[in-house]
Amino acid sequence: MVDLKGQYEQIKEQVNSSVLDVINSTAFINGPEVHSFQKELEEYLDVKHVIPCANGTDALQIAMMGLGLEPGDEVITADFTFAATVEVIALLRLTPVLVDVEPDSFNIDPAAIKKAITPRTKAIVPVHLFGQSANMDEIMAIAKEHDLYVIEDNAQGIGANYKFTNGNVTKTGAIGHVASTSFFPSKNLGCYGDGGAIFTNDDELAHIIRGVVNHGMYKRYHHDVVGVNSRLDSIQAAVLRAKLPNLDTYNNARRTAARKYNKAFEGIQNIIAPKVKGNDCNTHENEICDTCNCHVFHQYTLRITNGKRDNLAQHLNDKGIPCGVYYPIPLHSQKAYVDDRYNEADFPVTNQLVKEVISLPMHTELDDEQIDFITKTIIDFVNS
Numbered sequence: 356m357v358d359l360k361g362q363y364e365q366i367k368e369q370v371n372s373s374v375l376d377v378i379n380s381t382a383f384i385n386g387p388e389v390h391s392f393q394k395e396l397e398e399y400l401d402v403k404h405v406i407p408c409a410n411g412t413d414a415l416q417i418a419m420m421g422l423g424l425e426p427g428d429e430v431i432t433a434d435f436t437f438a439a440t441v442e443v444i445a446l447l448r449l450t451p452v453l454v455d456v457e458p459d460s461f462n463i464d465p466a467a468i469k470k471a472i473t474p475r476t477k478a479i480v481p482v483h484l485f486g487q488s489a490n491m492d493e494i495m496a497i498a499k500e501h502d503l504y505v506i507e508d509n510a511q512g513i514g515a516n517y518k519f520t521n522g523n524v525t526k527t528g529a530i531g532h533v534a535s536t537s538f539f540p541s542k543n544l545g546c547y548g549d550g551g552a553i554f555t556n557d558d559e560l561a562h563i564i565r566g567v568v569n570h571g572m573y574k575r576y577h578h579d580v581v582g583v584n585s586r587l588d589s590i591q592a593a594v595l596r597a598k599l600p601n602l603d604t605y606n607n608a609r610r611t612a613a614r615k616y617n618k619a620f621e622g623i624q625n626i627i628a629p630k631v632k633g634n635d636c637n638t639h640e641n642e643i644c645d646t647c648n649c650h651v652f653h654q655y656t657l658r659i660t661n662g663k664r665d666n667l668a669q670h671l672n673d674k675g676i677p678c679g680v681y682y683p684i685p686l687h688s689q690k691a692y693v694d695d696r697y698n699e700a701d702f703p704v705t706n707q708l709v710k711e712v713i714s715l716p717m718h719t720e721l722d723d724e725q726i727d728f729i730t731k732t733i734i735d736f737v738n739s
């Protein structure tokens with residue numbers, strides 16, 4: 356699914372020497388590499404504060420702790436996402452409220468958000484799933500009208516742009532009140548272990564969060580709030596510093612692969628290729644263009660509409676082609692998150708997508724020969 360080795364070969368010298376420098380300096384925790392990476396990422400994202408932490412799941416949890424959400428507060432998020440998003444809501448004894456997604460972007464449906472709002476709703480967590488921004492024009496408008504926080508789960512969207520209908524362009528993760536991301540190795544900006552970060556433009560919130568990640572301390576050994584221990588280590592920061600200047604190139608390479616996949620699947624029955632929904636790309640007839648940069652293809656995900664998805668996955672396995680089903684079970688049907696408030700009729704899209712989606716190999720090192728082999732194998736099988 357990913358080719359971390361091929362990507363490493365390109366930056367080997369730099370990564371090796373900066374990792375060795377960290378080891379020689381013994382500044383393993385909160386060393387200068389962490390601080391430099393933080394500054395460089397702030398600049399790249401054009402966001403005032405980046406607070407590094409241990410992983411993307413922590414980042415989400417810490418964002419919610421920083422906002423002071425309290426048990427019983429309702430937090431609306433997508434039914435079709437990785438479990439981490441809903442897990443931290445439940446862990447903090449907040450009430451997760453799962454809602455349906457859009458069939459073309461796979462992202463949270465603003466109409467479903469509106470329907471789910473109650474007097475107890477405190478926040479919305481849009482996930483920029485598979486590398487494309489959720490509809491932030493509508494989500495920010497809903498949040499403003501109902502006085503809600505917006506926490507962007509940007510684990511899959513780092514580097515993507517969002518173009519507002521008024522023409523403003525912002526990086527995902529710099530739009531809501533606070534955002535989280537993950538540097539898990541297979542993410543678009545991945546380190547060589549675990550890592551994550553929280554972003555915000557709010558000075559006060561950034562100050563609170565810097566204490567939360569550090570045992571609730573604002574002054575050494577003075578614990579003002581209940582915190583956690585969540586740090587990005589210096590070795591991972593050194594890896595990320597080597598990779599950040601290449602992030603746009605990496606995302607372009609992913610888009611190039613997506614474009615080739617889309618071309619191969621054009622007009623093929625029973626296969627729906629991913630759509631780019633950005634406000635800019637709409638004007639470009641759904642072209643996957645590097646200028647708009649509104650989809651960074653963390654995953655390239657097809658819908659197989661004739662009931663053969665599982666057979667196709669088996670067939671690809673037999674042929675030695677990696678694939679994945681993200682995600683096979685709606686969160687509202689997971690044992691840990693079932694809730695009487697849910698009604699199957701409220702999740703028609705997610706219930707359909709879990710039966711149809713299949714993600715193909717997507718990384719920065721895919722070549723034409725691999726893409727030809729993958730697409731031919733799929734097309735031959737689906738309509739045979």
Ligand SMILES: *Cc1c(COP(=O)(O)O)cnc(C)c1O
Nearest residue numbers: 410411412437439510511537539
């Ligand atoms: C990867 C991911 C996370 C969690 O990141 P970790 O670093 O693995 O904890 C959270 N949300 C989404 C949408 C993800 O894809």
